[in-house]
Amino acid sequence: METALAVLVAILVTSSLYLMTSGHMVRFLFGLLLLSNAANLVIFAAGRLTYAEPALIAPGALAPAGSVANALPQALVLTAIVISFGLLAFALVLVYRAHQSLGTVDSDEMRVAEPRDGGEA
Amino acid sequence: MVLLTAPILIALSTAVLTLFAAGDRRLQQSLSVLGSVALLVASLLLAGTVLNDGPIAATMGGWSAPFGITLAADMLSAAMVVITGVIAVATTVYGLADIDPAAERVGYHSLLHGLLAGVCGAFLTADIFNLYVWFEVMLIASFGLLALGGTRAQLDGAVKYVALNLVSTVAFLIAVGLLYGATGTLNMAELRIAVRALDDDTVVLVTAAMFLFTFGVKAALFPVFFWLPASYHTPSVAVSAIFAGLLTKVGVYALIRVFTLIYDTEMPLLQGLLLTVAALTMLTGVLGAAAQNDVRRILSFHIISQIGYMILGLALFTPLALVGAIFYVIHHIIVKANLFFVGGVIRRLTGSEDLARTGGLWARSPWLAVLFLVPALSLAGIPPLSGFWAKFVVVKASLDAEHYVVAAVALLVGLLTIYSMSKIWLEAFWKAHPDPAFEARPMSGVESVALVGPVIALALITVAIGLAAAPFLDVAIVAAEQLVDPEAYTRAVLGALP
Amino acid sequence: MNSIILLAGARILTPLMLAFSLFVLLRGHNEPGGGFIGGLVAATAFALYAKATSTTATVQALRMQPATVAALGLALATLAGLWGLIGAGNFLMGMWPLLATAADGAKVGLPIGSVLLFDIGVYLVVVGSVLTILLALEDDVAEAERRPEAE
Amino acid sequence: MIVTSELTGVLGTAVDIAMLFLIAALILTTVRLMRGPTLPDRVVALDLISMLLVAFLAIFALASDESAYLDAAVALALVAFLATVAMARFIDRSPQAAAAPERDEEA
Amino acid sequence: MADVTNGLEARIALGGSSDLRRFAPALASIIVFGIFCTALPPVAAGETFRFVWPWIPALGIDLSFVVDGLALTFALLITGIGALVLLYTAAYFQKHPGLWRLLTLLGLFELSMLGLVLADNLIVMFVFWELTTITSFLLVGFDHDKADARAKALQALLVTAAGGLVLLAGLILLGALAGTYEASALPALGDMTRGDPMYVVVFALVFVGAMTKSALIPFHFWLPNAMAAPTPVSAYLHSATMVKAGIYLLARLMPALGGTELWFWTLTLFGGTTAVLASVWALRQSDMKLALAHTTVMALGTLAMFLGGGTVYALAGAAAFLVVHAFYKASLFLVVGIIDKQTGTRRIEELGGLGRRMKLTWAITLLAALSMAGVPPLMGFIAKELQYEAALGAASSPFLVAGFAMAANAMMVAIAANIALRPFLGRTTEATAAASEPPFAMWIGPAVLALGGLLFGLFPDVLGDFLVEPTISAKAGEPTEITLKLWHGINVPLMMSVVTLAGGGIIFFAATAIRKRLAAAEAGGLWDAERGYDRALGGLKATAMWQTQLIQNGRLVHYVWWTLVSFAVLLWSAIVIGGGIGVPTLPSLAVVEWALLGLIAFAAVAVPLTQSRTTALLSLGILGAGIALLFVLYGAVDVAITQLLVETLVVVLIAVALLRLPRLRLPRGSAAPGVAWGRLGLSALVGTGVGVGLLAVLATPFDRTITDFYDAASVPDAFGRNVVNVILVDFRALDTYGEIAVVVFAALGALALLRVKPAKEPSGDQA
Amino acid sequence: MSGVAEIAAAICLVLGGFLTFIAALGLVRMPDVYIRMHASTKAGTLGVGLIVVALVLVGGGSGVVGKGLAIVAFILITAPIGAHLIGRAAYRAGMQPWQADQSTPVANRDDQP
Amino acid sequence: MNLFAINLTIALGWVAVAGTVDATNLLLGYVGGFAGLWATRQLYGPNRYFERTFAAIGLVLFFLYDLVRSSVGVIWDIITPEMLARPRMIEVPLDAESDLAIMLTANLVSLTPGTLSIDVSPDRKRLLVHAMFADAPDEVVHDLKDGMERRILEALR
């Protein structure tokens, strides 16, 4: 399954970067969401997969029975998901506000900070 | 150990407290300044301890390494935290007269101290995933600060800054994941051992390449620095000053840390690449500055150029070169933040940052001129200011290592730096104001203390680092020695039992 | 959204979901759940409520600004960390005031302490932050819709 | 193999059959999601996909004898509703997206 | 605060009590001069004083200073002339609002220059070297309201700073091969340094540094341009002292670098050429100040040429000329300043008949000019004799040196005559009609200097014993005896002097014709190095603009593109260099897993392909749910639940924002087929790179130690049965702590974005 | 006991799976959004409900019953509300229900631009 | 004292005695408690608790029956190639007044195949229903009013 995940990651990354290079900021956001998912899958797969054995310990037991899924990458992914959520939410609001103020979501049209005639004449 | 958590805790606590004090501007400001001062004091105590006792470490939650997260400070970390404290105090004081009350109400102070927490966390952690987390704290706080104010230019700049930084941040996460998958650990001291033990070159190189990329973006290296000149001139002055001083240096710090501690064995392979990158970073940055006509845009490009020197120090990878890189980092944080502060005063007095629309300051405010000259000349590497020693050590290290071309580039870039800094001097200070009827808006007493006070303080530090370079250099030497032979660091990290 | 049906549904679902979120929070140390998930469920509950009623009504239901909730959460988490720092010299160290060591070395009592406090902090941060963004965005969109303008 | 499971006998077979139905349903629903043509059509598809995934989780909990997976199903049921409400509101407030399919399809 | 000091300065400059205070710097300089004078006897007796304070031991840099003959000669010139110039300035700029700025900068310069010549440590010397560059820059741009003054100041700065950087490299390399930065230690190491393979490089770098500072061809052009500075500044910095720093440097390093063929030829050729060409340029100037500036360049060339010779006579010639030149040239500059101040012009053709109105000034001028022309019994004559003697004694090519020297000196004669005669004789002009003598403070300086030239000429032993001898001892690195005399009898040098004077006379009378010829010759721009500077500066600006528009062009798409290209290159280089990976085996999966993977992949591909915002959004929702199911499949329940909740909240947020966001129509640029394929290619390159990286990691054995610890410690030590949660809130709680900070700050940032909107700016919605 | 439960569960599973399939099929085949909602709301709910019932029958674990009932109850409450909201929005947006006697062939609905 | 509360208390007591907190025990406790309370119903005086409970159970049973019954029709229509449906929007007068009752009515209408609640009129007097087999609209209205709504009102009364 890890191998399949590697292929899936490649697809996700490709798709997300294709979106991110479009110059359309809404597509960029979509790409970002995809990319975060890809990163999470990388971490998850890198910690190796165990089928259907959550890292839970039965009541009364001191340790999990048998081999269970690797809990550490899960914790990392969980952290990463929440962080990505924060970043993405901010980015979304930013794009929304940029559109509100600049009137465009086409990044090529966003030339206020670096005007076309910028620099020394 | 309290000393290691204190900087993070103070910054985050201040962030929370100022949020609770959202209704009372004076209280917010007092808390903010107080928090910065406390951060500075804590950082000085930390640095004193590290200087005396060598690297120290503390386990979080009492879980020993490599199972829990360990914070650790060697001389480099401690020095970086001290500089953070200095810049924090300067920025919060400057912000008293610079920040829009509306921005203060919605969380400027919290975001600022959040940024500081992220920066301190990044400097102090000895865990690679935790480093990612602090990077994100820093990043999101910087996002907020950058866009605070909501002007069109800010939104535009923020879009580019956010977009590019988010790309690199995901690369960081992927790199951490891969490294964990290959080694089974996240503790940076243990990673040193584990990466050495790895048989698979592809894994080592791929992760190294990813770290190089992601930290390279944060550090604004050629050719991935786009986000910096696109945005650094847009926020309020206090914010851009702290960005200019601190943020890229966190990237440089991370590069130094990761490539001396974990990937030091790969450095010979990477040297050619890093030297080229350093040279091109220096050159493109300074040429960018030469093409600009706006105070903060000139200064922003200079940041890039100066980062090149630091990376040159890392690339050479000799003890002296690392000394140079570290000294450069410390010097540049102070000087660059100060230049942005002065740029703010220029704008405040002349009403513009566009050099064509400024002028007359040498006649009107000779003291401001002197206060500009100190960091400007220091940045240009004029002795006996701090920048000279920084440049001296890096160039000497290049020459010692017989890398003559990069040494030549470093010197040439020094000249171009003088050229582009002189532009500000010629236009804003020497040239008469284009409007003959122009009258500078007088500053109130509070304003001049808040705006000029930090400038004076940082200028004094610059002069002090220049005139009394020895103790600062000694710190850099200790730091470099600990990087070249991180045994003390790894022992502190791995041996830090609860 | 001005639908009686949704409103009536939300009046049932929101408290149910909130109760569920607390349940998830409290049992998180032993079963799937915890502060994040609990907080997200609670945020979902309030988000639903906001959709059925209004942002103002939602803030009223929260009894404070969502950003304050988030700050409170961060403060609680910090306190939980400080507890360990002051009590045992390690930041974020788990403190278990209701546990005692029995003669055989085993711990007896209730495993409730700083870790739970920390998780509650996480819960509040998540609820507060998600709602801060969502409600502010809703308000802004609503305001923009009120301004007639050509897009 | 359709589902990796320790179940055998009639229950195992039933799980496999149900899973195949679910997968077929998933494919069909995805088709509707992609074809639309109107936004309400897509939202209905999304709603059904959420339900299918709840069923999926339930079967999976049964097959692996792991009740913890039902927690995920509960969570999914909760949030799927919110998504539906949000999308319905979206249609409600930008009626052009709903009424005239070609407008949103515009290339 | 700045206003207060402004007012203060104005009061100091104009107020009554300030009258005396403005002479304080001059007084201080005289006192220092006096102190240095007390060192004359012991130094003349061969003693040297060395002071050392530790500074930066780690770099081998101490604050070490040496007072030997060379240093003392310079120190006396600096403080002595400095005192006179400060005095002159206080008078010249009495009513100028910038008087104190000028005095301050001159004082700073004097200190820097003193430091430069006294420093024994080469790096310390360099510190002062650069400080003189900066003070010079600030002084040249004194009239900063004029664009021309600013441009000239910048030019002086850039040329000397460039040289300074080259010099720095040279000094560092020298320090590396000598093992010390102490100049006083170099004489003993001379053979070693000259024998090192790096010698040529070190010499070249040091020489270029010296050339820029001392305005040798081709870096000469900045010096005449620096005449934009006020006259006292020109007299002091750009004639008497700073420009000699390069010469000083060569003299100081001679024990380490001198005495080779390379040294001789380089210094002789560059020095000689500079001397001759500068004289020619000087001839064609009608602005007296510019003429003097060019003669300064000539003097510098001459000094370099004689340093190249390396014989005792050559050194003596150089040392004597150094002092002599400082005296007469500073004097002449100040006189020109007086004329300028009293008449309003420095142009020789606008002047005439001043001799009647300004007798004292004329006398001073005559005295200084005679010294410049090398007429006995003035000191200039002795120096010239020494030069000729040295030229003849040059080890190789004596005629070359002699030729250079004679040609240059003849032209000096003509120029001296020009300045001393034309303004003072002839008819009174419009400008000179109302001219009168200057105040005491202004004429005393040039007078003292001119008289000094006469006195040294009459008593050459004073000069010889106290200045020249110790100076050349220091240079040569060993005690040297030399006797200066006015009259050596009739010998070859004397004959040469006569020829020089005669030649000078001819040139003086043919001056107009010569000037025309020169003007015609120079129109070709053969020697116009300044054009090179302009081209370089223009090229720099153009390159800067070009590269900035190329790299930082304001287009995010371009930024993202090149950022990703960098990533792809790094990634694939690492993969290729690392040896790549083995071929992975096809996984055997259950149908459900295939279905799930297919669903995710399908949704991932659908997002970029659809033109519908909502389809994209809903696809993202499905993708998120699919990945959550993958997590469930592999036992990550907490993650799956979080993923579901977060993805849904994201979809909800986007759905709200989408109400006010436009459709997904692509920008024209990225929709073009070629561009789209390029984007796909790059994206796929990165995507596969990451995939390959993951496969490589998966091929390594996995170390599960840490997780095993968590599994074992979770219940007994952390009292929790959900290991993932225990990691989050206990084992790795600091991550979570930082993470909730991220969430809080994200919310704050978003809130700020939505709540803080500038009132003034026009909204883009209307645009 | 367990044998009966298993067979009952198996029936529920297959039936539930079949119903969800029908729901999806309806979604694809039915002519307009309202009728598609009929399919998804009813058959979907019933199908999922049956599958959960199967789980409750054989899952055995203490948590299963509660969670299973919670899921079913939740879907029973939310699915119709969701359908109402979508339907209402569509209706208010002016989407007219498909009429059996209208001349537009069913298949063509999807192919509209 | 509310009988429902007492019943719930009994259920909780059962759970406590059983020692395991789960839905099965809660349900068993509730059913057991209800049986006990019903047996002793004279003790509590006039009370609608039992009627409402039985009405609610009746409602659930009716709903399940309805759900299954008319599902077949929809399924059949989906499976068969021809479109059998004669859909139409129908307005059904509402007797239910409270929000909860309206919601329940609308929900149950939606859950039974063949009808789907679309909207409630602004005056809350009519329910707009999309009926799939609406050849005779009045019949549909009658079925809904006499079947589902009546039972809901009984359970809530």
Ligand code: NA
């Ligand atoms: Na010296």
Ligand code: NA
């Ligand atoms: Na975490």
